[in-house]
Amino acid sequence: MTTIWSRRIAGLLLVALLALFFAYPLLRFLALPFATASASDHGWLNGLLVAVRNTALLALGAACIAAPLGAAIAWLLERRASPLNHAMTSALWLIFLAPSYLLTTGWQIVFREPGLRHGLAAALFFSPFGIVALLALKALPFCAFVVRPTWAGMGRELEEAMRVHALSLARRAGLTLRLALPAAAAGFVIAFIESVQEFGIPATLGAHLRMPILTYAIYEHLSTSPLDFAGAARLSWVVVAMAAGGALLHLSLHHRHSAVLVHGRARHAAPPPPGRVLHGAILLLAGVLWGLGLLTPGFALVASALAGHDWAGDYASLFNSTGFAVLAATASLALAVTLARASNRSGQGLAVGIELFTLSNMAIPGLVLGAAYLMAFNTPWLPLYGTSLLLILGYTAGYAPMLTRLLQSPVAQIDRRLGEAARLHALPWAARVLDIEAVLLAAPLLRGWLLAFGFILFELPVSELLYPPGREPLGVAIVRLNQTLHFHAAARLALSGFALTAAVVALAGGVAYLLLPVGARRGTA
Numbered sequence: 001m002t003t004i005w006s007r008r009i010a011g012l013l014l015v016a017l018l019a020l021f022f023a024y025p026l027l028r029f030l031a032l033p034f035a036t037a038s039a040s041d042h043g044w045l046n047g048l049l050v051a052v053r054n055t056a057l058l059a060l061g062a063a064c065i066a067a068p069l070g071a072a073i074a075w076l077l078e079r080r081a082s083p084l085n086h087a088m089t090s091a092l093w094l095i096f097l098a099p100s101y102l103l104t105t106g107w108q109i110v111f112r113e114p115g116l117r118h119g120l121a122a123a124l125f126f127s128p129f130g131i132v133a134l135l136a137l138k139a140l141p142f143c144a145f146v147v148r149p150t151w152a153g154m155g156r157e158l159e160e161a162m163r164v165h166a167l168s169l170a171r172r173a174g175l176t177l178r179l180a181l182p183a184a185a186a187g188f189v190i191a192f193i194e195s196v197q198e199f200g201i202p203a204t205l206g207a208h209l210r211m212p213i214l215t216y217a218i219y220e221h222l223s224t225s226p227l228d229f230a231g232a233a234r235l236s237w238v239v240v241a242m243a244a245g246g247a248l249l250h251l252s253l254h255h256r257h258s259a260v261l262v263h264g265r266a267r268h269a270a271p272p273p274p275g276r277v278l279h280g281a282i283l284l285l286a287g288v289l290w291g292l293g294l295l296t297p298g299f300a301l302v303a304s305a306l307a308g309h310d311w312a313g314d315y316a317s318l319f320n321s322t323g324f325a326v327l328a329a330t331a332s333l334a335l336a337v338t339l340a341r342a343s344n345r346s347g348q349g350l351a352v353g354i355e356l357f358t359l360s361n362m363a364i365p366g367l368v369l370g371a372a373y374l375m376a377f378n379t380p381w382l383p384l385y386g387t388s389l390l391l392i393l394g395y396t397a398g399y400a401p402m403l404t405r406l407l408q409s410p411v412a413q414i415d416r417r418l419g420e421a422a423r424l425h426a427l428p429w430a431a432r433v434l435d436i437e438a439v440l441l442a443a444p445l446l447r448g449w450l451l452a453f454g455f456i457l458f459e460l461p462v463s464e465l466l467y468p469p470g471r472e473p474l475g476v477a478i479v480r481l482n483q484t485l486h487f488h489a490a491a492r493l494a495l496s497g498f499a500l501t502a503a504v505v506a507l508a509g510g511v512a513y514l515l516l517p518v519g520a521r522r523g524t525a
Helices: 002-030 043-079 085-097 100-110 120-125 128-153 157-164 169-197 200-209 214-223 229-261 276-307 315-345 348-363 366-376 388-412 416-424 429-440 442-457 461-466 474-483 487-515
Strands: none
Touching: 002 229, 002 315, 002 348, 002 366, 002 388, 043 085, 043 128, 043 169, 043 214, 043 229, 043 276, 085 128, 085 276, 100 128, 100 200, 100 276, 100 474, 100 487, 120 128, 128 169, 128 200, 128 276, 157 169, 169 214, 169 229, 200 214, 200 474, 214 229, 214 366, 214 461, 229 366, 276 487, 315 348, 315 388, 315 442, 315 474, 315 487, 348 388, 366 388, 366 461, 388 442, 388 461, 416 429, 429 442, 442 487, 461 474, 474 487
């Protein structure tokens, strides 16, 4: 009876925690347009329509580029054994992890060179085509990651059956593409959602072009005087509706078609090496990913950092973000582990609530969450606005859903009988948690913490709205320097952030390697 009641009380505390720091701010903020009188003029409606049109067109353009390219890259990675596969996979992960505003800054530095400044490429980059290209580049890893399981699960029986029936090459390609169409459509939807929610590119290149885009328009409503919470809420409704519609479509495609190709009877075989044409295509794609996605903007940042003579900069923001990232990553991980354990052991109601919380990461962009926190905790009974605590809470609410998804599977694999055996042997609670569960979960916990630390260190939308006075975070400082055309200082600050992240990864890996038992070290290496 004691165990049952303690679990019920813990479940109620979790529900109260999610309601206070997630449901309450969002509902209060999004309900604002219905609680205030409508504007007498239609100026806000015209601005809204322009921002919606621009955002939809840019996101559709990016998705149209990223979805087929991501599906092709995924096919090459899974169906052909090329020595360049590791290079393409590494490039996809680095582009996924790199902050979008740093990619934009790197390319802006490139096109400010005297020889390129007035050329056709610069004219295209400093136009909506440049925004579409950058959005497609950032969405490309999502598309490839979504489609790869479909290509990996497709057995060799299909190809053999088509060859037995002597189908032509075009017919075989058409049938294969038709089977992979649901996964490619899911990749298209994911690319559209990510492009709609993107804030770093609109805040840098979009701001220079003075092009109304939904996410940056929300920020402008909340950062310029007079503050317009109702206008920001209207725009947020549109962003949430577009992202939620895309998320529902993605889930529908996943549940409807995920079992079409992936089943236990598929016979897997080692993929053949690519022919000469495919090898050329792989070489070209790897060159594009590394050259245009990473090396060119990266070298531009390095060259710009070395070219400037004034090395005094905004390094206080680096130390501010380091402290915020350590605290918020730890809090996010603790909340994620608690939610992952509760989703495996609790009743249906709490499990559904936790599932909705984790899915919210797809439908609620960080900028909307930050705007909701700004309004909900700027009240006499919860006066947290302007404090570091609110910024850390905002980071935690933004990254805990992602970490919960990441940890649900590893936590579910821990056998309950380990805990029961430990209790039978009168092992204290702390020893059970630290000596059994923490050791078994060491690798996913370390990866989750490092992932959250890296993302929070360079985080932008929540930081822009919630950072306390005098404690400017790293992302805000870099974007401010970008918007004021101080590219040398922005590049130095960005490279300092990368160096700090690499040092933290090396330090955390070394400490984990020294402290963990020998059998648990392999997963953290």
